[in-house]
Amino acid sequence: MTTLSERILGACAGEYVDRLVDRAFAHDGTGVLALEAFREMGRTVPAFPERISIFFDHLAPANNSQTATLQAELRDFAIECGLHFSDVGEGICHQLMSEGRALPGEIVVGADSHSCTAGAFGAFATGVGATDMAAIWAGGSTWFRVPETTAIQLEGSLTGAAEAKDLALTYVGRLGMDGATYRALEFTGEGASAIAMEGRLTLTNMAIEAGAKTGLFYADNITRRYLAEYGHDVTMQVPRDPDYAQEMVINLDDIVPVLSIPHRVDTIADVTDYEGTPLDQVFVGTCTNGRYSDIERFAALIRGKKVKTRTIVVPASRDVLLRAGRTGVLTDLIEAGCIVGPPGCGPCLGMHMGVLGEGEVALSTANRNFRNRMGVGAEYYLGSVATAAASALAGGICAPEVP
Amino acid sequence: MEGTGHAVCLGPDIDTDIIIAGRYLRTKDRSVWAEHVLEDLDPALAPRLRGAVIVAGRNMGCGSSREQAPVALKEAGVLAVIAPSFARIFFRNAINVGLPVIECDGVPCTAGEPVAFSLDEGWVKAGGVRYNARPLSVRMQEILDAGGLVNYWRAKE
Numbered sequence: 001m002t003t004l005s006e007r008i009l010g011a012c013a014g015e016y017v018d019r020l021v022d023r024a025f026a027h028d029g030t031g032v033l034a035l036e037a038f039r040e041m042g043r044t045v046p047a048f049p050e051r052i053s054i055f056f057d058h059l060a061p062a063n064n065s066q067t068a069t070l071q072a073e074l075r076d077f078a079i080e081c082g083l084h085f086s087d088v089g090e091g092i093c094h095q096l097m098s099e100g101r102a103l104p105g106e107i108v109v110g111a112d113s114h115s116c117t118a119g120a121f122g123a124f125a126t127g128v129g130a131t132d133m134a135a136i137w138a139g140g141s142t143w144f145r146v147p148e149t150t151a152i153q154l155e156g157s158l159t160g161a162a163e164a165k166d167l168a169l170t171y172v173g174r175l176g177m178d179g180a181t182y183r184a185l186e187f188t189g190e191g192a193s194a195i196a197m198e199g200r201l202t203l204t205n206m207a208i209e210a211g212a213k214t215g216l217f218y219a220d221n222i223t224r225r226y227l228a229e230y231g232h233d234v235t236m237q238v239p240r241d242p243d244y245a246q247e248m249v250i251n252l253d254d255i256v257p258v259l260s261i262p263h264r265v266d267t268i269a270d271v272t273d274y275e276g277t278p279l280d281q282v283f284v285g286t287c288t289n290g291r292y293s294d295i296e297r298f299a300a301l302i303r304g305k306k307v308k309t310r311t312i313v314v315p316a317s318r319d320v321l322l323r324a325g326r327t328g329v330l331t332d333l334i335e336a337g338c339i340v341g342p343p344g345c346g347p348c349l350g351m352h353m354g355v356l357g358e359g360e361v362a363l364s365t366a367n368r369n370f371r372n373r374m375g376v377g378a379e380y381y382l383g384s385v386a387t388a389a390a391s392a393l394a395g396g397i398c399a400p401e402v403p
Numbered sequence: 404m405e406g407t408g409h410a411v412c413l414g415p416d417i418d419t420d421i422i423i424a425g426r427y428l429r430t431k432d433r434s435v436w437a438e439h440v441l442e443d444l445d446p447a448l449a450p451r452l453r454g455a456v457i458v459a460g461r462n463m464g465c466g467s468s469r470e471q472a473p474v475a476l477k478e479a480g481v482l483a484v485i486a487p488s489f490a491r492i493f494f495r496n497a498i499n500v501g502l503p504v505i506e507c508d509g510v511p512c513t514a515g516e517p518v519a520f521s522l523d524e525g526w527v528k529a530g531g532v533r534y535n536a537r538p539l540s541v542r543m544q545e546i547l548d549a550g551g552l553v554n555y556w557r558a559k560e
Binding site: 016029030032033036037040041042059063064066067070111112113115127128129130131132134135138143145177178181182208211213264349350351368370371372373376 | 416421424426465467488492495
């Protein structure tokens with residue numbers, strides 16, 4: 001029977017199809033090039049402006065006047081064409097898509113590799129480049145090769161200090177950086193049903209790190225409740241005995257706090273193996289772990305104490321920041337000595353505030369630790385929010401205590 | 404489409420951050436990308452890419468969706484990129500900007516030696532041996548033949 005990707009795309013794995021895109025988005029990094037290609041295609045107005053979003057998150061607010069000038073051109077285009085426009089300070093595209101802008105069964109395409117994140121809602125969500133996005137603006141559709149699917153069957157439940165992020169790093173480690181290339185991932189099993197929406201978003205976000213086209217959860221009661229908060233009444237999706245190309249079983253009880261070691265995302269080790277490694281910086285945020293529950297958990301772990309290394313916290317959206325302000329979480333962070341940045345991608349891609357210097361070592365809750373990405377000549381480890389909190393307090397890599 | 408160039412050898416899992424670093428993306432000036440392409444891997448590599456055929460390891464172009472990566476390679480003068488497998492966004496982007504990418508197993512790489520390719524006939528030749536390449540989909544071949552997705556769209560109108 002059919003996988004969720006096959007159901008949404010309406011064709012069998014291996015087939016090539018053209019499909020209208022329900023939601024298309026670009027950010028300030030890719031949108032500038034997309035606009036150039038769109039104009040070179042001889043176009044001035046997108047075919048379906050109501051389906052298109054532009055988010056300013058990569059260099060937000062602009063780091064210099066060159067960036068500001070490029071952003072101004074894209075901003076003017078978005079406003080003139082009546083697109084959904086999200087300016088600097090609103091947050092990361094994937095977070096804002098997950099705040100009620102992506103729904104089960106939809107085809108969601110973003111000009112960013114982590115667009116697979118929205119697959120957590122049971123959407124077929126995938127990333128493309130700028131010119132593909134320009135063609136979607138021009139005609140509303142794009143082509144897909146319907147992917148084969150690797151099932152990640154989750155059993156049991158997370159225990160101790162382990163988080164969805166540790167599971168994400170673990171599955172990327174098991175698959176390898178190209179273990180799911182050209183494929184979709186489906187997270188299934190009783191263990192999947194128990195993972196909260198924000199944890200699911202962390203898991204689908206990292207599908208691309210194994211090369212996958214997307215990562216999907218079936219929409220269930222958790223999805224329904226989450227999206228109801230944004231005014232959507234959605235239908236649940238039930239697996240129909242899908243034919244998987246590959247199945248991987250992970251027992252959640254076996255998951256422990258892990259790190260991704262510089263400079264490959266798929267090189268995974270227990271946090272305890274690296275305890276005591278001095279850190280110049282801890283960074284909490286991004287489309288992987290910058291959601292409210294992440295920031296709240298981090299704050300709860302450091303509340304009333306002082307961080308011993310430079311610690312940057314960047315909420316994933318204005319809503320996350322606002323909630324953190326209302327609940328006192330923001331005060332906890334500031335009192336503990338953290339630097340709180342404006343909602344956006346922060347230093348993750350090495351273009352803006354908080355980048356690392358040569359020889360510096362950091363721990364980040366992001367999804368990529370490629371050489372030189374977050375700073376030339378720097379090294380950084382990827383880990384969970386709990387590992388980031390324990391490490392910030394210790395001033396070096398430290399395994400989180402079992403709560 | 405066919406061609407011959409001197410081989411430039413790259414390893415597996417070359418990510419798009421290493422092809423063109425984030426710090427060079429704050430511009431639309433393509434010459435900046437060509438100048439700094441693969442700089443973090445080997446600062447002396449960019450000038451050697453004119454007329455080159457890159458023979459890379461598996462998972463070529465993984466990571467970020469930045470289209471500046473294939474554009475930088477093309478602007479620097481790369482004729483084609485050959486690898487046993489590509490990250491899918493990079494693969495699409497390369498075709499969309501008119502840079503030939505060829506999926507082909509087992510191609511040996513000796514830096515500076517000639518490598519020939521024919522997309523029409525689906526082969527790569529290196530060290531006197533011919534290797535069969537996996538064909539592009541019909542659509543991707545059409546886009547590449549048009550010189551990229553922008554030209555493909557303009558011709559369609």
